[in-house]
Amino acid sequence: LAKTTQPISMDSYEGQEVNITCSHNNIATNDYITWYQQFPSQGPRFIIQGYKTKVTNEVASLFIPADRKSSTLSLPRVSLSDTAVYYCLVGDMGRSNYQLIWGAGTKLIIKP
């Protein structure tokens, strides 16, 4: 049963690159890593998902080392609107063995 650990909070400034690391030492072979963003009074929103190495989309990159015991969400050139809580999610969504664990989230505050 994978358990995730993330920093409780982080600060950064507009225009900077922000990296949020999630630790998941007990990740299983079938587990994927997914990151979500949540603004106050809203449900979480999917950002990115990966299994190994690097994944990039239009909003973020996800770096996963070979041992998969951690992952890093990278947000390039953040703005004030990136202030939110970011969740690291590790799990196996296979229907015969459904396991889905959410981290406690990292509150990211972007300053001007």
Add this chain to the structure above:
Amino acid sequence: DVKVTQSSRYLVKRTGEKVFLECVQDMDHENMFWYRQDPGLGLRLIYFSYDVKMKEKGDIPEGYSVSREKKERFSLILESASTNQTSMYLCASSPGTSDYEQYFGPGTRLTVT
């Protein structure tokens, strides 16, 4: 545009009442989920469903039941509400081909007094 709606944003109920939380998605998604969110605990899965009339227990199903009579609708039921069920309840859906990319509703803040 993808949309998940929940019947109420705020709800106040008394201990012992039966509570229904409704969730509707308009994306023809196969999978639907109910979570509760509490400060410091992240999201915890209560129940999920992969198909109509099908349900699976999540991590914390005690005190809850669900119903999925139609593909687009997934209901969470608190048979006898208790104060420890005061929480934010979030519904989500996902297509069968991408279980990890879930679309969430805005949430229902339930207070049980």
